[in-house]
Amino acid sequence: MRMLMRLVLGLFVLKAVVASPRFSRQADLDSYDGANYDVDLDNLNLENPDIYDYEDGLTIDDPLIEIGTLAPPDYNYPVPEASLEEQTEEEEEEELPLTPQLIPQGSGGSGVLMGPDTQKGMPTCLLCTCLGGSVYCDDLKLDSVPPLPKDTTHFYARYNRITKINKSDFASMNKLKKIDLTSNEITSIDDTAFMGLPNLEELVIRENHISQLPALPETMTLIDASHNDIGTKGLHREAFKDMTGLLYLYITDNHIDYVPVPLPDSLRSLHLQRNNIQMMHGDTFCNLKDFNYIRNALEDIRLDGNPINLSRTPQAYVCLPRIPIGDLI
Incomplete structure (x- = not known):
């Protein structure tokens, strides 16, 4: 009887061992290579917590630990304070208005840094372009000559809306x-x-509506007053006589009816085309009292587009290296 009980007890222990999870898991691992080891959650008994103890001692009654990724906290990093020098500069920029510094007397009144203020409220050399002694104010819709730096040598204000030149503009x-x-x-x-300009050499006032050519200093080398409204009374008498260095004189597309004599011997090019010149005197270019006089410099005379017939006054060209261009019939 006792042997029978031991046998039954041994069978019960063996059955319990075989039915245990560890044995089953090991048996599955030994029997199936690469199988799917899913837990049967439907038959899982969670009512008795004592049955599901793990090796680490954690039971189902122990509080759950939630594992996840936490968002980083919002940090308000402190902004570094500006240095005392930077704070001072910022205060000066906020409080003090930008005003150009004064420089010595310029044209037409008191000058300021890089040239006096223009009607646009900006210094001339901020409004225009200044390169050395040259000031370029082209195509800026100016309606008057802006005050210029005192050391200006070349001034360009082409394609603007200037209507008048005052005596103070270039003082x-x-x-x-x-x-x-x-x-x-x-x-x-x-x-x-322009009479107060001791070094003026070139004046270009073409493509305007000028009816009177102003007086010019004797230092002139180039005068271009083409495409204007200059008529017979628009030139001073003997306007170019004393300009001993004059090289180029262009008065094309106007309304003058005579060659503005006397012309200096230095003159190389004379353009008078498309005017109203109808006649010419024998001594316009030459000296009829001195037949040995040769005017070598004057090689370019344009009289085309005038109602004059050049063939009627051949003696007027005997001293010239070339015959003027114009109508010979």
């Missing part, structure tokens, strides 16, 4: 050599506007 500009006012809307020029 005290002792270094100014060239003025180019091509294609503006100039109708009048003060007769003394």
Whole structure:
């Protein structure tokens, strides 16, 4: 009887061992290579917590530990304070308005840094382009000559809306050599506007509406007043006589009816085409009292587009290296 009980107890222990999870898992691992080891959750008994103890001692009654990724906390990093020097600079920028510094007397009044203020409220050399002694104010819709730096030598204000040249526009500009006012809307020029310029050599006032050529200093080498409204009374008498260095004289597309004599011997090029010149005197270019006189410099004379017949006054060209261009019939 006792042997029978031991046998039954042994069978019960063996059955319990075989039915245990560890044995089953090991048996499955030994029997199936690469099988799917899913847990049967439907038959899982969670009512008795004592049955499901793990080796680490954690039971189902122990609090659950949730594992996840936490968002980083929001940090307000402190902004570094500006240095005392930077704070001072910022305060000065906020409090003090930007004003140009004064420089010595310039044209037409008191000058400021890089040239006096223009009607646009900006210094001339911020509005225009200044390179050395040259000031370029082309195509800026100017309606008057802006005050210029005192050391300006070349001034360009082409393609603007300037209507008048005043005698104060170029006052005290002792270094100014060239003025180019091509294609503006100039109708009048003060007769003394350029007389106070001791170094002026070139004046270009073409493509305007000028009816009177102003007086010019004797230092001129180039004058271009083409495409204007200059008529018979628009030139001073003997206007170019004393310009001993004059090389180029262009008065094309105007309304003059005579060659503006006397012309200096230095003259190389004379353009008078498309005017109203109808006649010429024998001594216009030559000296009829001195037949040995040769005018070698004057090689370029344009009279085409005038109602004059050049063949009627052949004695007027005997001293010239070339016959003028124009109508010979």
